Amino acid sequence: MNTLPVAIGLPYVPDWGQLRAFAPELWLIAAIVAVLLTPFFVKKPNAACGWVALVGLLAALVSVFVVGVDGTGEHFRGLMVADPVSVFWKGLLLMFVIGIVLMWFSTTAPTMHQGDGPEFFTLLLGATLGMSLMASTSNLLMLVIAVELASLPSYVLAGFRKTHLAGAEASLKYILFGAATSSIMVYGLSMLYGLYGTLQIDGPGGLAQQIATSGGSALLWMAIFSLIVGLGFKISAVPFHFWCPDVFEGASIEVSAFLSVASKGAGLVLLMRVMMSFASAQAYESTPLLNHLAVLLGVLGAITATVGNTAAFVQRNIKRLLAYSSIAHAGYMLCIVSLLVRGPAVKADLDLASTAAQVVLFYLAVYLFMNLGAFTVAGLIERETGTERIADYAGMGRRSPLMAFCLSACLFSLVGLPPFAGFVAKVNVFWALMQNGSWWWWLVGVIGVNTVLSLYYYVRVIKVMYLDDSSSAPIWPHPLGAGVAVVCAAILVFMLIAFGPINRLAGHYSHFYGVDQTTFTAEFSSSQPPP
Amino acid sequence: MVEFLNNWLLTILIFLPTAGAILVLFARDRDSVRWTALGTTIATFAASLLLFVTFKWDVGNGYGYLEGTGGVVQMVQRASWIKSFNIEYLVGIDGLSFPLVLLSTFICLLACIASWNIQKMTKGYMALFLFLETGILGTFLSLDFFLFYVFFELSLLPMYFLIGIWGGPRKEYAAIKFFLYTLVGSIGLLIVLIGTYLFTRNITGIADVAGGTFDLIKLARPDVQKALGTAGLVGGVAKTFFLLSMLAFLIKVPSVPLHTWLPDAHVEAPTPISMILAAILLKMGGYGIFRIAYPVFPQAAMSLWLLVGIIGVVSIIYGALCAMAQRDFKRLVAYSSVSHMGFVVLGAAMMTPAAVNGALFMMVSHGIISAMMFFVVGIIYDRAHHRELSRFGGLASTMPVYTGFSTVAFFANLGLPGLCGFIGEVMVLLGSFQAAKSDSLLMLGGPGRHTAIMTLAVVACFGVILTAGYMLWTIQRVYFGPQRPEYKSFPEVTQREILVLTPLTVMAILLGILPALFFFVFTDHTVKAWYGLLARLAQTYAGL
Known part of the structure; x- marks a missing residue:
């Protein structure tokens, strides 16, 4: 294994198979180039750029389906991996960003300054590229690049509404926070390199294995902490969440929606990959390192969920409310990530870890539609009425019954009530935690209490829409955006009914490459449904 | 088909x-x-x-x-x-x-x-x-x-x-x-x-x-x-x-x-x-x-029966006392629901066939009576636009048909024999006393339970008296007494209201006089089987 993965001086020519595995990323890059070239051909490039981006994203999504898990393996000399988890995440991400672009057409497009479109979509696609790479890195260097590639465009996107003071503030806050956390992360990762002399995470001689053989040290813990700081910022885990509400409030609505799902999801998938590597290298034994790591993540998740839910109580702005809600949901998912590094080893560990990954992937899939729907409605209402205040939603049940219904569906789903898919996502979470027993029961309790807490503030929005009346005029939302919202609500019901197949799908894709290779291939090649 | x-x-x-x-x-x-x-x-x-x-x-x-x-x-x-x-x-x-x-x-x-x-x-x-x-x-x-x-x-x-x-x-x-x-x-x-x-x-x-x-x-x-x-x-x-x-x-x-x-x-x-x-x-x-x-x-x-029983009895008594203290007509009926549903919980806790049958009957009879009671309250609220008990009085002379229907509902609720409320309460109480017999499921846990079961059953009996108390007092305050001038012009119940009240009244009476034909014939086999199951499970656990 090279100490530096890219040997200097030797020309490296990737073969077709390696490139094919990253076809979605290549399509995204092509789309970025196309978006940049569009203004040369079109006079008013905003909408055209939107369409170009849409086509690029669709092509990338199709390529995800076409390539599928064929390209599973390590590529580019170990810099990147392609595996079922990354494929699943890319599929979700691209679907979501397509939704975001459609949302942009129906909310921000008419008011966006003509000529800003190319920049906007370059940044959006660039961030998307970074987020899909985040799911495919198994190398510290690539990890930093992917995280930065996802972050830097996001900073600019957050402040994209140039005329908004809040946007500038949000962007600045985001940059400062991001810079601080990522420098801490890079510092910690450099320590890892210093300790073990390699940038590879997986594989023989990789970090995970060396850690497993050499055991923990104070320096290692510092490195792990700093990694969690860096990724915790992306996930907006407490106490690295302060940027989240301000950025969501300051940024335009489709950017908030984009960050709420894509940024968190990418961070979670990356965190899962790293944790899974650690745990796998230690054969899922009950080592102190893994035990402490599990407790650390579990406590982080519990605190994140509780802080998110309690802070959401006092919010008056729908975007801030959804920001805190997204923090809470990140907390739930972090609780599940703590299962990946489950300490007490019994036979079915890999199953268990995969189950945890499956739960997170399913949760992300549901969370995507809940948030996309909620943000879309908020964006449409903002466009028609110019307000983000929850109090101004009064009478929405009468003024726009369809939008009020879709938003209510998404919010009930966020609480976790049937007949919406948020319910089964939550059942999944409870199930996975309870299956582990021991101290995870505390997390069950915390999430249970949090669910009741969350009901109050989600229902408060619904209350304003249906119970409070106002004399304001009815509103007619943009049909495209309304379509997105309705589709989201419908999918939420559909995902509850089709919970079995979709969960099985998530289970099929919940395997990481390089994690206990033998079991991995056996598991994945067999067509048996996961337990 | x-x-x-x-x-x-x-x-x-x-x-x-x-x-x-x-x-x-x-x-x-x-x-x-x-x-x-x-x-x-x-x-x-x-x-x-x-x-x-x-x-x-x-x-x-x-x-x-x-x-x-x-x-x-x-x-x-x-x-x-x-x-x-x-x-x-x-x-x-x-x-x-x-x-x-x-x-x-x-x-x-x-x-x-x-x-x-x-x-x-x-x-x-x-x-x-x-x-x-x-x-x-x-x-x-x-x-x-x-x-x-x-x-x-x-x-x-x-x-x-x-x-x-x-x-x-x-x-x-x-x-x-x-x-x-x-x-x-x-x-x-x-x-x-x-x-x-x-x-x-x-x-x-x-x-x-x-x-x-x-x-x-x-x-x-x-x-x-x-x-x-x-x-x-x-x-x-x-x-x-x-x-x-x-x-x-x-x-x-x-x-x-x-x-x-x-x-x-x-x-x-x-x-x-x-x-x-x-x-x-x-x-x-x-x-x-x-x-x-x-x-x-x-x-x-079976081991937590006492807790469940106490919750049931406390609901009966406390609910009745609260109902007695209400000034709002609808709140009174609501608390009376708490009191009556206490019998259901008590019936479950006692786990005898009679008590369970009674609890099931209680659920259905309370369903009919409470629907009727709330509708009766609704009728008067539609006309008076308030529900304060102290401001009512003498409605019997202006709205005799309405008073007739109301009285059926009230008497059914207080458990007058011949109306459906009576059967459920009696069955639950009977079943509770039966639970103190030596062959009941609860007594498997030891003879010391006898006193506790008897106490619960006897206390629950007082609930019936309290119910009669607040119900009769309410009838007196709302329907009887001197006619008040502000209610003189109240129209009698409409045909739509009669359409709702009549089936409820019929059911209240039918279930009251022919409970076996209209009810127990459908539940008895299941309740016996349910009881049989619990008895068998008790043996299962005794052998564990």
């Missing part, structure tokens, strides 16, 4: 109101909305009457509860829903659910007629109303724990809106309070549901529960129960699960001290919704106790 009904009638019953709700959404004007909704509730009621054709009251050998052959559960329809968790779409009916299903369709029909004067957003109201009916029927008919939970929760959402949008001045507070209280219980129930499933996954050696099950029929089977015990669902774990599920159901019932959402919800809800809330939604809690908490956690139920 009968074959088809056997397979599909329950599914049709559950989803017919949903279909109606969708039709309502496409209706053009207010009248067509109303008539579509009424047509749907009539159709659902008619479909539920078909149950008389298919429901076999005499099956079951009085011993095997819920078992395939010789069991009392019938008209079972099952389809795999979520394969990886063995969750099924599983519906079926037995003597526990049969009366409640009929009660639900009956009350929903009457509540729909009572909703005729809803002017605000009629379309939304009727759609939610019908959606609620689906949730209710689904809860009573599903035999899969997961499916039960989904329907149990499903009934929350429409109720929140129905109270919150069409309610009185403090509707928002009442609606969110109702929602939060119920959700607290539901989360506990969700934990129980998943936890039980995880234990069933550890069972080995029983082929049809391999890989875990949510099937309530299987969960209550003695061999599965025994295997669950070996798998670790005993002692503290079982007690925790029992208490968590009881929490969910006792909030719904509601029992003291978890009852405070009820008076608020009732006072604020519009009259038809109060009728449904009191007559049906509370029964979902009682039904859950009999369907889930006791058969699935029998050992914990």
Whole structure:
């Protein structure tokens, strides 16, 4: 294994198979180039750029389906991996960003300054590229690049509404926070390199294995902490969440929606990959390192969920409310990530870890539609009425019954009530935690209490829409955006009914490459449904 | 035909109101909305009457509860829903659910007629109303724990809106309070549901529960129960699960001290919704106790009987005392619900066939009486626009027909023999005294329980007296006494109101004089089987 993965001086020519595995990323890059070239051909490039981006994203999504898990393996000399988890995440991400672009057409497009479109979509696609790479890195260097590639465009996107003071503030806050956390992360990762002399995470001689053989040290813990700081910022885990509400409030609505799902999801998938590597290298034994790591993540998740839910109580702005809600949901998912590094080893560990990954992937899939729907409605209402205040939603049940219904569906789903898919996502979470027993029961309790807490503030929005009346005029939302919202609500019901197949799908894709290779291939090649 | 009904009638019953709700959404004007909704509730009621054709009251050998052959559960329809968790779409009916299903369709029909004067957003109201009916029927008919939970929760959402949008001045507070209280219980129930499933996954050696099950029929089977015990669902774990599920159901019932959402919800809800809330939604809690908490956690139920019994008796007495102190007519009726539902909880705690039969009867009779009482209150509120007891008086002379109907409701509620309220109370009390006999299930735990059982039963008897006290006092304050000038011009009950009151009155009398023919014939076999099951489970656990 090279100490530096890219040997200097030797020309490296990737073969077709390696490139094919990253076809979605290549399509995204092509789309970025196309978006940049569009203004040369079109006079008013905003909408055209939107369409170009849409086509690029669709092509990338199709390529995800076409390539599928064929390209599973390590590529580019170990810099990147392609595996079922990354494929699943890319599929979700691209679907979501397509939704975001459609949302942009129906909310921000008419008011966006003509000529800003190319920049906007370059940044959006660039961030998307970074987020899909985040799911495919198994190398510290690539990890930093992917995280930065996802972050830097996001900073600019957050402040994209140039005329908004809040946007500038949000962007600045985001940059400062991001810079601080990522420098801490890079510092910690450099320590890892210093300790073990390699940038590879997986594989023989990789970090995970060396850690497993050499055991923990104070320096290692510092490195792990700093990694969690860096990724915790992306996930907006407490106490690295302060940027989240301000950025969501300051940024335009489709950017908030984009960050709420894509940024968190990418961070979670990356965190899962790293944790899974650690745990796998230690054969899922009950080592102190893994035990402490599990407790650390579990406590982080519990605190994140509780802080998110309690802070959401006092919010008056729908975007801030959804920001805190997204923090809470990140907390739930972090609780599940703590299962990946489950300490007490019994036979079915890999199953268990995969189950945890499956739960997170399913949760992300549901969370995507809940948030996309909620943000879309908020964006449409903002466009028609110019307000983000929850109090101004009064009478929405009468003024726009369809939008009020879709938003209510998404919010009930966020609480976790049937007949919406948020319910089964939550059942999944409870199930996975309870299956582990021991101290995870505390997390069950915390999430249970949090669910009741969350009901109050989600229902408060619904209350304003249906119970409070106002004399304001009815509103007619943009049909495209309304379509997105309705589709989201419908999918939420559909995902509850089709919970079995979709969960099985998530289970099929919940395997990481390089994690206990033998079991991995056996598991994945067999067509048996996961337990 | 009968074959088809056997397979599909329950599914049709559950989803017919949903279909109606969708039709309502496409209706053009207010009248067509109303008539579509009424047509749907009539159709659902008619479909539920078909149950008389298919429901076999005499099956079951009085011993095997819920078992395939010789069991009392019938008209079972099952389809795999979520394969990886063995969750099924599983519906079926037995003597526990049969009366409640009929009660639900009956009350929903009457509540729909009572909703005729809803002017605000009629379309939304009727759609939610019908959606609620689906949730209710689904809860009573599903035999899969997961499916039960989904329907149990499903009934929350429409109720929140129905109270919150069409309610009185403090509707928002009442609606969110109702929602939060119920959700607290539901989360506990969700934990129980998943936890039980995880234990069933550890069972080995029983082929049809391999890989875990949510099937309530299987969960209550003695061999599965025994295997669950070996798998670790005993002692503290079982007690925790029992208490968590009881929490969910006792909030719904509601029992003291978890009852405070009820008076608020009732006072604020519009009259038809109060009728449904009191007559049906509370029964979902009682039904859950009999369907889930006791058969699935029998050992914990038998060891925690005293707690449940005390909760029941305290609800009876405290509810009655609170009712006596109310100044608001509707609050009084609400607290009287708390008091009467206490008998249901007491009946469950005593676990004798008579007590359980009585508790089931109590649920149905209270369903009829409370719907009638709330409608009676609604009528006077429509005219007087207030509900203060002290400001009423002498209504008997201006509204004699109304007073006649009211008196039937009041006397039924206070338990006058010949009316339906009497039978349930007597059966529960009788069953409670029987529980003190040496051959009862509770006495298996030792002779020392005799005193405690007798005390509970005797204290519960005082509830009957208290009920008579506040009911008679209310009649006196509202209907008798000198005529007040401000009520002189009140119109007599309208034909629509008579249309609602008459069937309720008829049922109150019929159930009162012919309880066996109209009720016990349908439940008795199931209750015996239910009791037989618990007795067998007691032996199972004694041998463990």
